[in-house]
Amino acid sequence: MSTDVDPSAPRWRRVAAAAGLLDPDGGVRATVFAEMSALAARTGALNLGQGFPDVDGPPAVARAAADAILAGHNQYPPGPGVPALRAAVAAHQAARYGVTLDPDREVLVTTGATEGLAAAVLALAGPGDEVLTLEPYYDSYAAVVAMAGARHTTAPLRATPDGFRLDVDALAAAVTPRTRLLLLNSPHNPTGAVLRRDELEAVARLAVAHDLLVVTDEVYEHLVFGVEHVPVATLPGMAERTLTVSSSGKTFSFTGWKIGWVTGPEELVTAVRTVKQFLTYVSGAPFQPAVAAALTDPAALAWVDDLVASLAARRDLLTAGLRDAGFDVVPPDGTYFVLADAAPLGYDDGVALCHDLPALAGVVAVPVRAFTRPGSPAGTALRSYVRFTFVKRREVLEEAVARLRRLRP
Numbered sequence: 001m002s003t004d005v006d007p008s009a010p011r012w013r014r015v016a017a018a019a020g021l022l023d024p025d026g027g028v029r030a031t032v033f034a035e036m037s038a039l040a041a042r043t044g045a046l047n048l049g050q051g052f053p054d055v056d057g058p059p060a061v062a063r064a065a066a067d068a069i070l071a072g073h074n075q076y077p078p079g080p081g082v083p084a085l086r087a088a089v090a091a092h093q094a095a096r097y098g099v100t101l102d103p104d105r106e107v108l109v110t111t112g113a114t115e116g117l118a119a120a121v122l123a124l125a126g127p128g129d130e131v132l133t134l135e136p137y138y139d140s141y142a143a144v145v146a147m148a149g150a151r152h153t154t155a156p157l158r159a160t161p162d163g164f165r166l167d168v169d170a171l172a173a174a175v176t177p178r179t180r181l182l183l184l185n186s187p188h189n190p191t192g193a194v195l196r197r198d199e200l201e202a203v204a205r206l207a208v209a210h211d212l213l214v215v216t217d218e219v220y221e222h223l224v225f226g227v228e229h230v231p232v233a234t235l236p237g238m239a240e241r242t243l244t245v246s247s248s249g250k251t252f253s254f255t256g257w258k259i260g261w262v263t264g265p266e267e268l269v270t271a272v273r274t275v276k277q278f279l280t281y282v283s284g285a286p287f288q289p290a291v292a293a294a295l296t297d298p299a300a301l302a303w304v305d306d307l308v309a310s311l312a313a314r315r316d317l318l319t320a321g322l323r324d325a326g327f328d329v330v331p332p333d334g335t336y337f338v339l340a341d342a343a344p345l346g347y348d349d350g351v352a353l354c355h356d357l358p359a360l361a362g363v364v365a366v367p368v369r370a371f372t373r374p375g376s377p378a379g380t381a382l383r384s385y386v387r388f389t390f391v392k393r394r395e396v397l398e399e400a401v402a403r404l405r406r407l408r409p
Helices: 013-020 032-043 060-069 082-098 112-124 138-145 167-172 196-208 266-276 287-296 298-325 350-361 377-380 393-408
Strands: 107-111 131-134 153-160 163-166 178-183 213-217 242-247 259-263 328-330 336-339 386-391
Touching: 013 138, 013 393, 032 350, 060 287, 082 107, 082 259, 082 287, 082 350, 107 112, 107 242, 112 213, 112 259, 112 266, 112 386, 131 138, 131 167, 138 153, 138 178, 138 393, 153 328, 153 377, 163 196, 167 287, 196 213, 242 266, 259 266, 259 287, 287 298, 287 336, 298 328, 298 336, 298 393, 350 386, 350 393
Parallel strands: 131 153, 131 178, 178 213, 213 242
Antiparallel strands: 107 259, 153 163, 242 259, 328 336, 336 386
């Protein structure tokens, strides 16, 4: 489907087109996640499409939120976020990555990472600017670039036996004099790639050479399996030009709390706060102190370590099952997700497979085309790919693997 739309059309229609949600007749569809989740509910299929846990995070953290409600933390919190959470985020960045932040000037609490990313793009890019992302990309990126009135450009990640890898030459070729912002995601949704230090050093050199601002989506920073997550802000020349976005939802399995944060130089954080205050204004009053407690609680952080070990085992279970069912699988090093190529099963269109999969195997997945631009090289290369999530209980994945065996040629 083309994303072209009359430039005089209302902005909301251009946003829908950029996100691939505009039907040929001009109607606006739900996101693919809503569509596939509704398909799972309608058919009774196991939902391995939308990436949210089916088990809550640490009970002590949930109790901290309940205690905060009962203690009266139910009115507007401070605009930048409660001081305890901003201090906890700064302490986390210092302890884990050696990044020193002023919690009062260089940390901003947001309504999840999605708002942080949106506010950053709206603050830093506008008409005439280009925002460069990797492709495939999380679907909100294209939408918020359109909201800003900027132009979305991409550089591909390429499937290899070593996972999806950055095409550094293609990224360099995608930079133009109009490129204002590089929006980077590692660990990467949907591919599960964790960019290596040498790949990120190449990105850093490119950003410095072209004086680019960089926004990094690092919400899966803790969910990596035997590899190193390298924050872009720690690389030479990057601290002064990088905004780092993360959240508690993926780390602690409380995705519905929507507590995220943006960190970086005061000037850039101030720009994001200026926009953010006119979006949600504030949110999550009782959840913010609970997340602050989680970030500073050794028991909660040990729970995260156990989660990572469990996810690695579940990843291995699902990837083995997908291969057994006949898919070609690209191994992920992080996140909740694995991409599988359906071409060996006779499907050259992942969308078609995702619509057929509930009847064929009682499972729901998401087509990777939802994360690409129509007609792009990456979109063409990944046309037959689908995304599965392994952030479900082991017994759910075991049942899914058993059902997927029905696909074996």
